[in-house]
Amino acid sequence: MLRHSRLAAVSGLPTLKAASQGAAPGDEVASSPSADNAPVTGDVEYEVVEVKILKKRFAEQEYQEYIFFDLEFSATGLDKPARAIKGTLNLADLFGEVKMRVSWSVDDPLQPGGTVTERGTGFKYNQFMDDHRWVRATSQNDMTATCRVESILYQDGTRRDF
Secondary structure: OHHHHHHHHHHOOOOEEEOOOOOOOOOEEEOOOOOOOOOOOOOHHHOOOEEEEEEEEEEEEOOEEEEEEEEEEEOOOOOOOEEEEEEEEEEEOOOOOEEEEEEEEEOOOEOOOOEEEEEEEEEEOOOOOHHHHHHHHOOHHHOEEEEEEEEEEEOOOOEEEO
């Protein structure tokens, strides 16, 4: 049922809901498909894009310290070509416990099933923040990443918010 719900939410298919009070037991009522901009609930926002950390590095530039990433975004659950995707990049340990969240957007066009590589993007390092220290001290091989999609701007001009 979860797979059916995910597929219905991603592709905008109608779903079956139990009838409200007053209906006979066993009767079901079909709901209408959601509009492209209707909010979607559940874990669908984690299944649109997969993230792979290609490289992580620490750098000092002009008396500031930064952590930079090379990331590969794969559109595994995208239903049509996207112009841009906005969301949150979750950096986690090997057990999946999220240690840091960073607002992120993929501004390059992304086709369903396609990939986009972003190189040299990151954040300013603050030595007094525990999550920043964890990212700096943790090896790239001991770190996983997921992307929680908040909004998709499609190439046809429509938008979908999660």
